[in-house]
Amino acid sequence: MNERRRHIYLDYNASAPLRAEAYEAVCAALAEVGNASSVHGPGRRAHGRIETAREQVASLVGARPKNVIFTSGGTEANVTALTPRWLKGGKPHALTRAFVSAIEHPSVLAGGCFPADLVEQLPTKADGMVDVETLLARVKAELDAGGRPLVAVMAANSETGVIQPVAEIGAALAGTDAVFHVDAVQAAGRLDVDIAAWQADSLSLSAHKIGGPQGVGALVLGHGDFRPAPLLTGGAQEDRRRAGTENVAGIAGFGAAAEVALRECEKFTALGGEMAFLVAGLRLIWPDTVVFGESAARLPNTCSFAVPGIAAETALIALDLEGVAVSSGHACSSGKVSASHVLKAMGVEEELARGALRVSSGWGTTRADIEGFLAAWRKVSGRLRPVGAGEAA
Known part of the structure; x- marks a missing residue:
């Protein structure tokens, strides 16, 4: 059998x-030739597929299409966000410490581009919920000392399924010099994900968790002024925010899956x-x-x-x-x-x-x-x- x-x-x-809609989108993209950075017709068509997917993925999480940066997956999106090199209003906004909950995905626990001694794990309660009181106390201490922390808390845990109070945390951090990153890989398509309502500065997504192809994801930026420095440099792709030729077929499949996931979330x-x-x-x-x-x-x-x-x-x-x-x-x-x-x-x-x-x-x-x-x-x-x-x- x-x-x-x-x-x-x-x-x-x-x-x-893999959802049928994603499969069809991938096959349609693979059937054509063209680099999305090329100005000729085939290149423009490839670019068009990416921009359509950008709109579809943005709709899934309540973001602006221009704030969607396609990556190779959720891990790359997390590592891109976990960097001391952020910008605020286009000017350098160096971060001093990363606070991550102890139940995060390994790509977050590793601290990304932060030195190991600047990554602090924060406790979780017996029910799997992040200890918000302790988290906010540590953030306040860092801010009071003149620091600029990054806070990373996942929206929902992949092992236990426990949903975290990211809206509460986002509201507490709003208006401060802290940067708030949410790993929404497991939440997208399963919860009402709204980057603006959560007041998150960035969130990560992975296509294959919602029925898209493996090997593609996104870092989605919030509506504020915070922006991370690129992890991959050397090319103008993704508005110079992630260098490298885009995976057009994977991105097209991601977009199709996001559209279905949003429609069927309820x-x-x-x-x-x-x-x-x-x-x-x-x-x-x-x-x-x-x-x-x-x-x-x-x-x-x-x-x-x-x-x-x-x-x-x-x-x-x-x-x-x-x-x-x-x-x-x-x-x-x-x-x-x-x-x-x-x-x-x-x-x-x-x-x-x-x-x-x-x-x-x-x-x-x-x-x-x-x-x-x-x-x-x-x-x-x-x-x-x-x-x-x-x-x-």
Whole structure:
């Protein structure tokens, strides 16, 4: 049987299936020739595809099209934003420190272009929410000392699905010399993302999380005066904000996916019912199942859980053999044996964290998929859990 058809795919947070509209846009772009920087007809047509996509992506997050900078993905967008070299009103606005929440994507935790000693991780509460009080206190101290901090907080966590209070943080930082960056990779198309309402100075996006092709993303700038210095220089592409020949086909697919994601965003909330059904089913199998971030507001498509005594590594292999694709956390960190840094920041014991699995659904998920996963989980977990560690229903 064909492998793609055999699997129940419940790993949308790692990479969503390519939407038909994105596929068509990519194929149409690949069928033509032309460098978007060329002035001849083919070049102008390629340029036109990019500008159409720029408008589509801007609409997804309430931005101005001119403020969309296409990148190779969310990681490049994050690293571009995490630089001490920002401009305010066109003049240098050097930043002195980066404050990042402890649950950020690895590309943010690494600090981008900031020296390691100028990157400070800020704590998270047990429910997976950023400790806003501590964050704002540290920012205030930096501002009072004459510093100019960058604050990076993701809109929604890819592992737990916990939604962060970015609008509250943005409102508190507005009017200060602090720069506010939001990783919106998991939130776009799933929440009402509005860069102006969040008062963010920049946010990052990734096409393949919303059904676009892999290898393309965007850094979107806010409505204010803050602008980061380019990460890639040497060419006039992207209005001199990101050098290098644009990935026209990828960008066109990104734009098409963004248009569909915006149109269907409200439908995404319906996935919350399937996740509730999933959680109920998990606890029917093992009553002591732990759902991480359960008390906080979460993305309607995401469930991170663990059963004491079951290791994620062996569970993932067993589920895959049963035709079910799920994850253990950040796809960028897959293959690592160490416990999730997100769960560690939440204070989860390491042994339990090592058993964490993530189920993430999307527009193609059906009740039959959830039921199929639960059937497979009942089978493999009963085999993997040590005798006497718990009682299955």
